[in-house]
Amino acid sequence: AQKITQTQPGMFVQEKEAVTLDCTYDTSDPSYGLFWYKQPSSGEMIFLIYQGSYDQQNATEGRYSLNFQKARKSANLVISASQLGDSAMYFCAMREEGAGGTSYGKLTFGQGTILTVHP
């Protein structure tokens, strides 16, 4: 079974509007972390935001917020006030702690969502 599912291959948004990118995950590990990365056409992976499984509050970083719904196993990324420079591929990823913290920080990625911001 897929551990990280991003069901939206592509999304379009008008400049200055908000957009939500979906991510659901599957794990039986009680301790895990959820990440969002942005990959522009240049290929670099840019870290956007992190949410720990025990964090009570939803994570926020500037225009990015993570809508964490633990019971539904979803970790959607919300980008407010979209900018043309937000056009890129966006990846959701998960790090499971593993028994005795043996995951060694390994990340499992979803397939990504291509976001296009229209002027």
Added chain:
Amino acid sequence: SQTIHQWPATLVQPVGSPLSLECTVEGTSNPNLYWYRQAAGRGLQLLFYSVGIGQISSEVPQNLSASRPQDRQFILSSKKLLLSDSGFYLCAWSVPPTSYEQYFGPGTRLTVT
């Protein structure tokens, strides 16, 4: 500050030729190091990770191997490339146990012809 370098940036190699991709990290000690591959339009797949010099773990069976001859150097190799080895290769590092973020290098785009 920490930086991560990868080279070469792009590479075109014929089938059956050897491969060596290098990744080095500066400004940190004892990092965990990772090699990921990204097929065109797809997500990243973890290939190898290392928690110390000479310690390599493979995540998927494949035609590639990895080595860590120094604390901040990680090398991805192949003796004979296959067409299916084409892709975008990304090196990443993190510092356990306090750092939750993984920092990625600029990547190497490999085309096997």
